[in-house]
């Protein structure tokens with residue numbers, strides 16, 4: 247009999263690269279494959295963590311310090327991980343998460359300039375050894391993502407950042423992926439959506455085949 251352990255898939259990328267569009271595709275793919283899963287997101291995923299998300303994303307006159315931002319991100323993650331993600335994985339349910347801690351290294355680390363060591367200390371405290379089993383990184387030039395995100399209208403606190411911030415975030419994501427090629431798959435998100443989804447489908451099929459789950 248196969249091992250009862252859910253797999254943890256995260257989806258990452260800069261603003262407007264198409265995470266929402268492709269999450270919908272992955273949801274359909276996992277459903278068609280007959281894999282039991284939950285779909286969730288960070289920051290957020292539980293009522294309390296969604297309140298923290300709102301604090302993080304809402305533009306405000308009072309500046310938020312980098313450390314306050316980092317601690318809020320991990321406060322939301324602690325709640326999300328312990329009340330939703332871990333119980334699902336323990337029950338054999340797969341977890342599909344729109345962003346996880348790679349976003350913290352990319353945004354609060356590369357973007358805001360907080361040290362890797364500081365982030366790793368919180369990562370250890372909140373997550374222990376928990377990491378996604380597969381991370382799909384949607385990568386596109388910053389201009390492409392911002393043009394797509396801009397079409398949505400009002401910008402949140404992160405989307406209001408300077409172009410250089412998003413260049414650092416993108417470079418950070420690519421550095422993280424390069425350092426852990428076993429876990430990351432980089433998807434060229436500047437392609438037409440159908441091609442992006444073809445590539446994601448191929449990665450998922452390889453992952454499922456290697457996981458011993460049927461699909």
Ligand SMILES: Nc1ncnc2c1ncn2[C@@H]1O[C@H](COP(=O)(O)OP(=O)(O)OP(=O)(O)O)[C@@H](O)[C@H]1O
Pocket residue numbers: 260261262263264265266267268394395397435436437438439440442
């Ligand atoms: N590969 C693509 N080619 C062209 N347009 C795309 C592509 N992917 C997404 N889009 C369009 O770009 C816009 C932003 O996409 P989407 O909302 O999926 O991005 P996102 O990264 O999930 O942003 P957020 O997480 O903030 O919602 C949407 O209008 C979507 O239809």
Ligand SMILES: Cc1cn([C@H]2C[C@H](O)[C@@H](COP(=O)(O)O)O2)c(=O)[nH]c1=O
Pocket residue numbers: 261262288289319344345346347348349350351353354404405
């Ligand atoms: C998990 C996480 C997220 N962020 C930022 C990145 C985005 O700007 C927003 C989330 O919005 P989206 O709908 O996913 O685009 O939050 C962050 O800075 N650090 C994190 O750890």
